[in-house]
Amino acid sequence: MLEYGGKADKPENSTGSRNTGLAIKRGFMSRCPNCGEGKLFRAYIKSVDSCAVCGEEISHHRADDLPAYLTIFIVGHIVVAGFMATDTWLLLESWQHLMIWIPVTILFTLALLQPVKGAVIGLQWAFRMHGFSGTEEEPMLEPAAEDGR
Numbered sequence: 001m002l003e004y005g006g007k008a009d010k011p012e013n014s015t016g017s018r019n020t021g022l023a024i025k026r027g028f029m030s031r032c033p034n035c036g037e038g039k040l041f042r043a044y045i046k047s048v049d050s051c052a053v054c055g056e057e058i059s060h061h062r063a064d065d066l067p068a069y070l071t072i073f074i075v076g077h078i079v080v081a082g083f084m085a086t087d088t089w090l091l092l093e094s095w096q097h098l099m100i101w102i103p104v105t106i107l108f109t110l111a112l113l114q115p116v117k118g119a120v121i122g123l124q125w126a127f128r129m130h131g132f133s134g135t136e137e138e139p140m141l142e143p144a145a146e147d148g149r
Contacts, residue, residue: 027122060131
């Protein structure tokens with residue numbers, strides 16, 4: 001058993017419920033959703049295979065496209081609100097708006113993509129999705145039975 005902060009075994013990886021909010025917060029901060037100490041990413045958006053501190057397996061997560069969709073949703077609302085507010089206060093030409101809002105959009109997107117992906121991984125860990133339950137997942141569809149034809 002691992003010794004971690006005076007607690008035996010993994011901090012929150014028991015069969016009981018997991019704190020969803022804390023797991024999402026830890027993931028958003030790019031930390032292991034289980035212990036909150038180990039790094040969650042080895043590169044910009046490449047997750048580690050397992051936590052170096054508590055040993056939690058991370059490689060089987062399935063964040064897929066959700067972090068990108070959520071990032072677009074968040075940044076889109078911020079940029080559109082900022083554009084509309086700026087347009088009511090200042091009289092700017094279209095090219096001036098482009099010079100402001102294109103870089104802002106790119107910077108916000110790049111800044112939020114990794115934390116949002118970490119939050120999605122934390123959410124999956126908290127809900128025991130995609131292998132975080134510790135049991136083998138069953139296939140969604142059963143193979144069709146052969147009828148002898």
